[in-house]
Amino acid sequence: xxxxxxxxxxxxxxxxxxxxxxxxxxxxxxxxxxxxxxxxxxxxxxxxxxxxxxxxxxxxxxxxxxxxxxxxxxxxxxxxxxxxxxxxxxxxxxxxxxxxxxxxxxxxxxxxxxxxxxxxx
Numbered sequence: 754x755x756x757x758x759x760x761x762x763x764x765x766x767x768x769x770x771x772x773x774x775x776x777x778x779x780x781x782x783x784x785x786x787x788x789x790x791x792x793x794x795x796x797x798x799x800x801x802x803x804x805x806x807x808x809x810x811x812x813x814x815x816x817x818x819x820x821x822x823x824x825x826x827x828x829x830x831x832x833x834x835x836x837x838x839x840x841x842x843x844x845x846x847x848x849x850x851x852x853x854x855x856x857x858x859x860x861x862x863x864x865x866x867x868x869x870x871x872x873x874x
Contacts, residue, residue, distance in 0.1 A: 786828035
């Protein structure tokens with residue numbers, strides 16, 4: 754009976770290592786959404802000027818809720834984007850890089866050089 758319980762425990766989905774691996778993607782998604790909110794959307798307040806009575810009560814709650822709502826919107830957009838687009842293999846990504854991205858980068862570099870030579874006083 755002891756060996757059976759060890760096998761069940763070993764194959765269980767509730768082991769901490771499996772929980773960490775399963776939840777690490779969600780944790781990274783939350784961190785990415787929070788960082789994007791801090792970097793891109795922090796200076797766009799979503800609230801109007803509060804009356805002076807409610808200012809002390811909502812001084813910390815409203816900014817936290819606006820930050821959290823912005824982070825959740827960004828996380829939803831990231832999840833929607835990941836679920837909508839197909840997954841690409843490594844050889845497909847390398848093909849796109851070598852066939853399109855590197856020549857486009859060289860064209861942009863040469864174009865920038867011509868632009869600076871022609872229009873720079």
